[in-house]
Structures are given as structure tokens and as C-alpha cells.
Amino acid sequence: MATTSVPENIDTDVLRSLLDGRWAHIRQMARQSLRGELFAPVHGLTVEEHRERVARQLREIAATEVPRLGFSTAHGGAEDVGGSVVAFEMLVCDLSLMVKVGVQWGLFGGAIQALGTERHHAAYLPAVMSLELPGCFAMTETGHGSDVQRLRTTATYDPATEEFVVHTPDPTARKDYIGNAARDGRVAVVFAQLVTAGERHGVHALLVPIRDEQGRPMPGVRIEDCGHKAGLNGVDNGRLEFDRVRVPRTALLDRYGRVAADGGYSSPIDNPRRRFFTMLGTLVRGRVSVAGGAGSAAKAALAIAVRHAESRRQFTRPGSAEEVRLLDYLAHQRRLLPALATTYALHFAQEELVGRLHDASVGEPTSERERRELESQAAGLKAVATWHASATIQACREACGGAGYLSENRLAQLRADTDVFTTFEGANTVLLQLVAKGLLTHYRDEFGSLDTLGTVRLLTGRFFEAVIERTAARTLVDRLVEAAPGRDEEADLYDRGWQYRLLEDRERHVLEGLARRLRRAGREGEDAFEVFNNAQDHVLRAARVHVERTVLEAFIAGVDRCADPDVRNLLERVCDLYALSTIEADRAWFLEHGRLTPARSKAVTAAVNALCGSLRPHARALVDGFGLEQEWLAAPIAGGPGEGTAVGAAVS
């Protein structure tokens, strides 16, 4: 039905329960336990005070169920990977704590779990969970972040002593931006080029002690503090340099590569590229977690900005002394409500991704192709969700004016803390290129991740047809698409099948066009780098439109799970706003490719405006549905302390 109307009364408990989803119990636990002075958001601390506070919070969390979630039951874990990701994303009271939890139990502990073998698990996991052993994940170097294959730290095996010699050959090989390194970490999982018997075997990970029990750097280890950062100053990022540091042979996390006492190398995966990407693939949980954390920060910012926009008034209506609430202005709605709709869409996409990650980690071993799809989905959502969070929190800050600039209102900190989310756990631009390569190769290439040349060569020989996989709500989406009118101009703008088909058609067209472009250039013998580089904007677009389509699919599936007719009706309108504002943002493409007529394109803009107006009365219910505790928001403009004096004032 062509309508933007929504029901009047929304039960926010129903809404919250739907959003809480499969790991509702973890969310509830977080709401009950992250309370009181220790977990209250604070601001204006010095770096040292902030680090100390986060360390205290971390110790408190170490005593709960949370650290166990991500580890195998054999060593005291709860083997609830989905729960561990959800627990991470709930730490919105201070994103420094969120990241510190991620470093200790996600990256550091996760690497031992995923890359180590039984010996490492038994020896380390209990102390990792209890926080007796705080650690680091030392992958990035000053000279190489995105290009992990070219890391320069070396681990050279010495059969005489049965030790590895870990070494930083030059300053670009220094480990950089390493969380937990500047203050707390005692051991680091160090990624290094493994060398044995004069032969290089590519990047492997080793456990290297960096501090003794008294916190002094170990001999040969140089530790530097990265110092003050734009945000996340509760996390002690540092730099590590190794001067021929010796560790025993058992320090190698050897699930994917072993070195025998005599220096002989063996691996269950013969092909070195495949081995490398298999090892990297185990890090997928980190990316899923970051996408979730970005989502939480966007939700918190929207909750603050919407509450403020509902109470704050500015300028009178003509002919009236009554001042207008900010959220009644179209420009204000435009700033906040499409961002709110997209936050909902990403929430459902995240929920689905966490479920897939969880099922892949606890059930039957998955195929390599399935693993690659999951990695690709995680990479794409991480990129889109973190950019969305940056833009949304920024819009919220501006929508709160000068009040938004004061630290007491939290937006400044949320903005600064999340800013690096677009960079760490894989720079977004690099991640989107991985997604595009996966789509171009149908996840079928030999090694898990072709390089540029390989991708161009692979495409050169073959006919390419885009495969659009409907995964989240396959049957439902099939039905919706089939029910949509065949001719686009006849379809109602609010027809979900039409909206979906438009995004699906765009994905296919962009991808096939890209494949043709690369194949043609490849055939004509052009330089592979130039070919790929000249198409880089096309490559990024292919990934982005793919993610946007899959996010809509997840939103459709999420709405379909809602049994309450009023809430469902509301969510249908929110889904309309996501779909139509996504189409609007890219309407130039739809016009250029004859997918929208000019008149219909203008109608899309009008529909977005209309939806903003009809969702405006429900903005508060929609942010309440996120279920963020009032004390986590902690902003006077969002109803925290101080609000009463400023708003409920009598007129003299």
C-alpha cells in the first residue's frame, strides 16, 4: 500500500525485544552489570587517569562470564562466539573499555585460540581469560598495515638452541599502534616472517614475552608509547621493537605451520598464499565486533540527539508565541531520521552476521567457500557500518549545536573514539576491495584471495555473470520481487519488491560492467596495476552496492520476525526510509543507467521527506528500542543531570 502512515502507539518493549534478538540474555546481563560509578561515562581525564580507569573496569569484567564466551569449553570457555561479539558491542559506556576488551579477549586470546594448538590453549587460555596474562596482538608495523604479507619483522629458527630469534630489522618493521603495549601487556602475539634453514615460509605468529612480572620491558624488547590520540585514550597503544629476542620453539602458534626441532617446516596447508589467508581468516571475529561496536556508538549518538531534538525549541511559528521543536524542522529530520533508519538496517545485518559467525564456529566445519563468504560479509559490513557511524555521530553532534560540542554531552567522545574504527581491523578502502574481488571471482579462486594481477588474469579468460545470492530471507525476498510490477514505472515507490529489485539490478550491472572492463583491459595486454587502479572507484562501488543490497535483505528478514502488528508496521516504514534514502543517495547512478526516470527520481526525494514527517512522532520510540541504559548516555541534553534546570524553567 502506498502509504507513509504509521500506528500511533508503539510498545517499545516489543521493539527492544526484537532488536535484542538471539543474544538477548547477553544484552540483559550487560544492562544489569555495567552500572554505577565504575562504569559511568567520564570525560576530561588525563591519559594516565583514563588508562587506569579502564584497567580497573577490565579487572571487574574479568570476574564475569564475558571473557569465557569466546573460548573453547575444553579450557574453561563457554564457546559462545556470538555472545562474545554481542558482549563487546554492549560496552558503549566507554569505547576505550570496549576496545581494551577486544584486544585482550578478542585479538590476543582469539589468536591463541585460533592459531595455536592444544599446548598453547592449555598453557595460556585460563590466564588470558582471568586477566592474569594481559597481552597484545602485534601485527601492524610502522611501514605495513594493510599489506600484512609484507610485514618485515623476522622470526628465524636456530636449531642449535631450538629457539626462534625475533627481530626488527629496520624502523619500518617496528610494531605500531599496538593496543595494550604501552602499559599493561606482558606477552604479545607477534606476526613475523618465519625463516628456518635459510628458507622463508611467510607470516606466522609467535608468543613473545614483552614485560616481566614487575612490568619492566624484557631484555631486547624496546617499548614506546604512541602517546595521546584523537580518542580511545583509555587504551595504551604502543610500539614494539625486538633486538634478536629469543623465544623457545614452542612459542610458535603452530596450527597452520610447524617447525620441528631440526628446523624442518611442515604445514597442513601446502600452498603458502592459501595458508596465509587461512590464518588471516581466523581474525574475522575482530571485524564483526568492530562493526557491532560502531553500531552501538551510532545508536547512542542518535539516542542523545533525538532526545535533545524533541525537547529543544528554536524560533517561533509565525503568528504564534510557541517555539518549534528542533525535530519538527524538515532539515533536522533529514539529518537524523535516514541515519536512524540505516542504523536499524545495519543492526539487523549485524545480527545476521553474528549468527553466521557463531554457527560457523560451533557447528560442523564449514567449506572454504563458506568461510570466504563470511569473511567478505564481515569486511563489507565493517566498512559500511564504521563509515556510517562516523557520519551519523557527526550529524548528531551538529544537530545538538554548541551543546553537542561540550564533552559532558558525550557526542564529542563517541565521535573521537569511533573515528579510528574506519582504519583499524582493516582499512575500509582495502576491505571493500577484498569484497569486490570475492564477488568477481565468485569466491572460487584457488587461494582465497587473489592479488590484482591474478584477478585480472582470472577474468580475462572467462565469461562473467554476477551471482546475486539472496541469503537472509531468500523465500520472502523471492516472493516480494515476484509480486512487484514488471514495469518499474508502474510500481509503487513503497513496494518492497521493487525497491529490492532496484538494488539487486544495480549490483548486477555494476559488477558485470566492472568484470567487462577488467577483462577487456586484460585482453588488450594493459598493465594490470593501471587497469585495476583506473577502475578503483568502480571496484569500491561494486562492493558498496553489494553491501547495501544485502543489508536491505537482512532488514526485510528482521521485520518479518516481528509478530506485533503495530511494531511491524512501524518497522516497515523504517525499512522504506532505509531503502528509499539509499536509492536517493545514489539516484545519479539510477538516472545515468536509465533505472529511474527524472520524474521518479524526484518522487523518491519527496517520499523520503514524507517518510521523515511520518516517522518523526516515533523517533523517540525508535531510539528507546535500542535499549541503551540512561546512565550510559549520561548526557545532560539527553535527560541526564542538569536537563531539568535548563528545560523546565519558569518564565519570570
Next chain:
Amino acid sequence: MATTSVPENIDTDVLRSLLDGRWAHIRQMARQSLRGELFAPVHGLTVEEHRERVARQLREIAATEVPRLGFSTAHGGAEDVGGSVVAFEMLVCDLSLMVKVGVQWGLFGGAIQALGTERHHAAYLPAVMSLELPGCFAMTETGHGSDVQRLRTTATYDPATEEFVVHTPDPTARKDYIGNAARDGRVAVVFAQLVTAGERHGVHALLVPIRDEQGRPMPGVRIEDCGHKAGLNGVDNGRLEFDRVRVPRTALLDRYGRVAADGGYSSPIDNPRRRFFTMLGTLVRGRVSVAGGAGSAAKAALAIAVRHAESRRQFTRPGSAEEVRLLDYLAHQRRLLPALATTYALHFAQEELVGRLHDASVGEPTSERERRELESQAAGLKAVATWHASATIQACREACGGAGYLSENRLAQLRADTDVFTTFEGANTVLLQLVAKGLLTHYRDEFGSLDTLGTVRLLTGRFFEAVIERTAARTLVDRLVEAAPGRDEEADLYDRGWQYRLLEDRERHVLEGLARRLRRAGREGEDAFEVFNNAQDHVLRAARVHVERTVLEAFIAGVDRCADPDVRNLLERVCDLYALSTIEADRAWFLEHGRLTPARSKAVTAAVNALCGSLRPHARALVDGFGLEQEWLAAPIAGGPGEGTAVGAAVS
């Protein structure tokens, strides 16, 4: 000629000299004097340390020519308003210092100069210039920022004692976010509703002492600290509340409104609305300054990011061991180079605006219409330049990856400091609406600034035709437009006349469409607020496209001033990139309105890519042309201390 080629050798001195423009001597003075430890950018200070440092810097500047620039020669000033704005924008070493300078000599001193009379000038200006008298500009209140007419602080005249009673009637009337209030200010220019003999005369400004010589709050004055902010923590923002504070009758800055000893009110401007907007209009200098400051911050960020992108390498070319410089990637060029081109365009627009402001303040009295045009130009450029700075610094941060997140590399601070520029000195959304109203009324309405109802009513009665005034390079632009082919499809994309005509035509169409829409609704008797609000996106668009057109005009005029053929040729390409990336960003509109065919729209995107490629070798020269001192950039990744070790490292 349809070309994207540029000459090989660029003389950056010539480029810098062109950019330095009319106030080159001020820029040179800044380069020579803002040096050494005292003016070195720092980070990670506590709020108190930062405030103390900025106060020391301010005292140093008080001893220079800078404070005198903005004041009349009669009281020791230099009466060089343009110079004062340029001096402000050069303070890029610490934007807290920039803002503090702006508060003391621009807002506080400027208000005394513009709103006071001879008595105030003689009594206060020397002490303002010397910094003996630090002061505040207390306009914004907790409850009213954008809507200055509805401020709630009162100044009630008591003829018995010949005093004004300044009072804060309720907490929403508290003066908020006031720079210089929390720590240093001794006097505030307080904007309040003037009441005498029981009659209200609207908002006027009075000098109110807030601290004694020992820094203690004056009786009846309550001062609160706004505390930690997202940025600008070297500026001591505070809140002021007045409990029936008495000041003498002479405290009223009475250029536009006088109160006689008996309480009789008189003003040279009878109409209260016109009086109000005349008073507000004197604040135009602040907006021009903020636009300039935003430009400087964007330039500094680009200088850092371009230098980094020229030296940093990541990933190898296929079949080669050589790693690729970041700036060779199309996606990286896309991030930085259109932003660089727009920064150039805005520089020339700013240069022209400063010139107009200067000439209006030192020459013959200008007409009310000219003043309104200047105010509108300042409002529009302030909005566009500050949003551009936010987006550009953000892009630079992301383009520098993890290094961009470290405070030592300055981008974090530049981003955080400038964030509030979009809000203060007029929230951008409000400013753009002022611009649109000016365009709709041809600056001819009676009162200087019609309200919503007035605008709708004014339009209802009349036929509206958009007037596109070519001001910056009238003859030249006329010639270019005439020389462009009559049929758009025949025009070369690089034809400046065609580019300009496209922007001009868009401006006319958007504005006339908006006028028709408002008139129609007005005739049909719809609610004026609803009519205007439903068109708010259209209103904002009208202002934006107007500014974009005038900025292109200024860029064309700037290039025309360049005598060096190579530099001129380079700037022509930069101007192409500004024009075409501006068209590209809004190509949906051009497609929707039949101004671009789909094929031509795609060609615009291809041209932007091609221009990025051809300008890439000159990116360094273009940022060097800004003439920012190396020590102001102070980022290790931009060649500061530390760069050598990380980049020039030997391979072991």
C-alpha cells in the same frame, strides 16, 4: 582546449605570492613572528595547561601590530579590517589561539567599536588592544542561540539611580558557551532585552564587569566553566548568570539606541526590526574570519596528508618489488585532490570577500542593500567553508590511517578544533536560510531580514525572477559564457564558459522553482510555517548552489590575476577539477532536470578521474603554495621530527 595536461615545472613562489594576495605583508609577518617554542603546536595538555599556554601566546600577540588592525585610527588602531581578518586566519599553529584572538579583538573589541560611541571607544579601545582589559562577547544563551531576537536576559533602566539592572530571569537565559568567560574575561558585552519606562526596545548590548582586578566574580555575577570540550580547550568557555547586576547608564553601547537620563529611548533607526538587524550586521567580520580560519585548517590538513601520501607506500605493483605510493592510487587521489581544488576555490572566494569587507569598512558609507549582500555572502561562505573544512580534515585523517589518529600528527586536533566552526558565529543551516531569503527578496525587503511569514507574503504578491549577479569577474565571465557553444552537448567539458553557465542555470532554476513553490502555497492560504518547512531542503539547496556559483566566479577571477603562464595553466586545471567535481557531486540534479544527458554525466566522472591523475604530480606544489610554515604543520608524517627514521630506513 580539451586537455587535462599540466606543465612540468611550477614555481611555488609564484603560486604562493598569488595566494598571498592583497594582504601578503600580513601573511609574511605571521610567518616571521609565529615561531619558536611558544607558538609550536602542542597536544595532550590538560585544560588548565592549554588555557595558560594560549593566554601566554595572547599576551605575546598583544605586543604586536595585530590587535590594532581592526580598530579605528582615532584611538590608536590601524583601521585595516582586511588585515585583521587575514592575521586571524594565519593563527593555524593552534586554533585555540585563533579563537581566543577572535574573541578578544574581533568579537569583544569589535562590538565596542561597532555598537559603541566615541565615549566607549576612547575609554575602552586602548585597553582592549593592549589586553589590559580582557573581555567576552555574551550573546548566546542556553535557550537561544540562533534566535537572537528572543534572548531572555533583561537590562531594565532605573531612572532613580541612572543605572541599568542586568538580570537573568531563568536558567534558559543563562549566557552559555561564552569564550573568555571561564578564566580570563573581566568585562562582557552582554546582549539583553532593553526595557525602559516599562517598554521593551529589543536586544541591545551593554558593558558589564564580570570580574574584579583579582579575578573574582563581581557581586551578582555567577560564572560557571563549560568544562572540557571536543576541541579548542585552550579557550575558556563559560556561563554567566546575572542577579540584578547594576551598571551605569553609560554602559549601554548606544550607537543604535540611546536611553536618556530620564529613561527616554531614542534611536537613529526607528523600525525595531531594522535596528536589530543593523546591529547584528556589524558582526559580519566574525563570520568572514571563521570562514578564513576554516580554510587555513583545511590547508594545513591537506599539506600533511599530501606529504604523507607522497612518501608512504603500500602494496607492490604486480610483477614488481616496488611498492606503490599512496597518492598513486585513484581512490586516494579522489579523497584528497577534489578537496584540494575546492580549498583553492574557497581561498579565492575568501580573498574577494575580505576585500569587500575591508572596502566597505574604510571607504564611503555603503548602501543598506550592499551591506545586506555582504552579510549574505559572508553567511554563505562561512557555511560552505566550515563544512568543507570538517569534511576535508576528516578525509585527510582517514587518508593517513592510524598515523592520522595520533595526536602528534595534528590532524586529530585540527578536526576537533574546527568541528564547532559549523555551529558558532551562526549555525550553518540557519545561515544558509538567511542567504536564500536574501536571494528570494533581492535584498530589497524593508527590514533587512524578513521572517518566514514575511518572505512567503512578499513572494505571494509578485512575479519572481532570479537575479544572477556576476560580481567577481563580470566582464571575463560574460566573455567566457558567450564564447561557450550554444548547445550544451557540443561544449567541451573543460570549457569554462559551459561549466559556469551550468552552475548559473542551476542557481536560477532552483531559486525560481522555490519562489513559485512558496508563492503558490502562500496564495492557497496554507500555513506559512508548514509551507516554508516543507520546502526547507529546497531552501538550503538554493543557498548552496548560489554559493557554489559565486565561488567558481571568484576562482576564475583569481586565475585571471596570474601572470605566470605555467602557474596559470596549472590553476586552470585545478579550477576544472573544482568545477567538474562540483557538477559531479550534484549530477543527480542535472540529470533530473535535463541539464546533463546520462552519457555526459558519466563523462564528467571520467573527467574528474582524469584530472586527478594529471594533477597528482603537482599535489605537493599545490599544498606548498599555501605557504604554511613547516613548524606549524609539526607532524612527523609531514616531514617533522621522526619522519627520517621511519622512512629512510635501511633494510637489514
